[in-house]
Amino acid sequence: xxxxxxxxxxxxxxxxxSVGVYEHEKQYKQKIIVNVELLLTNESEPKYxxxxxxxxxxxxxxxxxxxxxxQHFQLLEILVEKIYSNLMIHSYVIGVKVKISKPDxxxxxxxxxxxxxx
Numbered sequence: 696x697x698x699x700x701x702x703x704x705x706x707x708x709x710x711x712x713s714v715g716v717y718e719h720e721k722q723y724k725q726k727i728i729v730n731v732e733l734l735l736t737n738e739s740e741p742k743y744x745x746x747x748x749x750x751x752x753x754x755x756x757x758x759x760x761x762x763x764x765x766q767h768f769q770l771l772e773i774l775v776e777k778i779y780s781n782l783m784i785h786s787y788v789i790g791v792k793v794k795i796s797k798p799d800x801x802x803x804x805x806x807x808x809x810x811x812x813x
Contacts, residue, residue: 701735705756713767714774714797721767727795729759733782734790734813750787758782771795771808779810 708731711724733755741749758781768774775793782791790813798805 699737701737701740703733703735703750703752703755705729705731705752705759708756708759710760710763712763712774714769714771715800716769725797726799727763727771727797729763729778730792730794730796731755731759731778731782732790732792732811732813733788736787736789739787750785755782771797772810775808775810 708729710727710729712727713721713724714727715721715725735750739750759778762778762781763774768777775795778795779791779793782788782793790811792809792811792813794807794809796805796807800806
């Protein structure tokens with residue numbers, strides 16, 4: 696039997712977020728880049744060619760945006776955990792990888808945090 700992995704990716708969601716421990720981070724939103732990978736059950740694979748037969752990608756994007764805009768997060772790790780936990784509650788999701796980058800906090804590099812069970 697051939698093993699098939701079904702994944703949905705949300706790549707490079709650029710969004711302004713209130714995240715950080717320093718005063719300037721609390722005062723001004725900053726750009727973050729969100730990448731998500733979802734491993735789905737094979738039982739949830741669509742049998743028909745219509746949106747109702749599958750998982751709508753926009754629901755996952757909306758989840759990300761809603762969480763990011765819901766409050767100020769001091770730690771990137773807590774924001775990533777909240778997104779991860781909210782995506783894992785779906786019965787058809789068996790694995791999640793969430794990575795958030797802060798591209799503008801240093802002039803010479805981008806920093807990121809990732810949480811994954813896949």
